[in-house]
Amino acid sequence: MKVSELVKELNLVVFSGGEGLCHEITGGYVSDLLSDVMGNACEGEVWVTLQTHRNVVAIASLKELACVLLVSSLVPEQNTMDHSNEEGIPVLGTSLSTFEIAGLLYEKIKKAG
Amino acid sequence: MIALRFIIVGGDFDRAGTASSETKKILKQLNIDPKVVKRTVVALYEGEVNIAAHAFRGVVNISVSDHQIQAILEDEGPGIDDISRAMLEGFSTASPKVREMGFGAGMGLPNMKKNADELLVESIPGEGTTVKMIFEF
Numbered sequence: 001m002k003v004s005e006l007v008k009e010l011n012l013v014v015f016s017g018g019e020g021l022c023h024e025i026t027g028g029y030v031s032d033l034l035s036d037v038m039g040n041a042c043e044g045e046v047w048v049t050l051q052t053h054r055n056v057v058a059i060a061s062l063k064e065l066a067c068v069l070l071v072s073s074l075v076p077e078q079n080t081m082d083h084s085n086e087e088g089i090p091v092l093g094t095s096l097s098t099f100e101i102a103g104l105l106y107e108k109i110k111k112a113g
Numbered sequence: 114m115i116a117l118r119f120i121i122v123g124g125d126f127d128r129a130g131t132a133s134s135e136t137k138k139i140l141k142q143l144n145i146d147p148k149v150v151k152r153t154v155v156a157l158y159e160g161e162v163n164i165a166a167h168a169f170r171g172v173v174n175i176s177v178s179d180h181q182i183q184a185i186l187e188d189e190g191p192g193i194d195d196i197s198r199a200m201l202e203g204f205s206t207a208s209p210k211v212r213e214m215g216f217g218a219g220m221g222l223p224n225m226k227k228n229a230d231e232l233l234v235e236s237i238p239g240e241g242t243t244v245k246m247i248f249e250f
Contacts, residue, residue, distance in 0.1 A: 034162075035220035038155050039227065051215045055162075058130030062137060062154050079127060 001025045001112035003067045003090055006046065010104055012069065013093035015076050017057075017084035023066040025112070028105050030098060034059055041065060046109075048102055054079045061087040069105075071098045115139065117175040121164045123190065126214065129165045132173045133158040143177060149250040152228040153182050159221040160186045160244055166211045167191065168241065182248040192238040199234075200226065
């Protein structure tokens, strides 16, 4: 499944990084600890988090994650969006909580895989 | 042999990751095994963040030879009182502000150790810390 399909199916907001909507999704990772993501997330995963600062994109790019998904109607900072556009890593958003979106995401990815 | 040098400013989280990102681009251009590139980048990022989080300033020197990547991160800062304690997963002296950003979970040095083939940490409390990492390929 591509990031663009996930956006449509889960009705997500695309804040920035539209160039990366073609990224293929391999799985998901849920964490707000950056070193945890750095150490344990895998290439192609959707990263669900409530962190909105620029370093989130830096990490997503270094780890070649598919996209970042912000929960609970959180909005990325301007420099986060700028960096996301530079790196081509989509920053997405949902009004749902981490628990709810993780459940939906799990179902979609399991079905697609 | 290729050599790269980056300056890191203490407290500047906006630019944390620049050295890792630039190094990643160069290593990819050199066609180094992607697994080695990934390990290097994870460890280097943690090192960069440690300097931003704890030190006043630091320098990152990267050199790439035929079979290995060497990264030396030298900072001027408070240093580490007890290195063996700092190596423990979960131990952190990071400020509340740094923790709110999702850093400072005490996973930085353990991540560096897991990803580098060799890790050497030397520190003089009150002066600074030097971290040397080697990645073989």
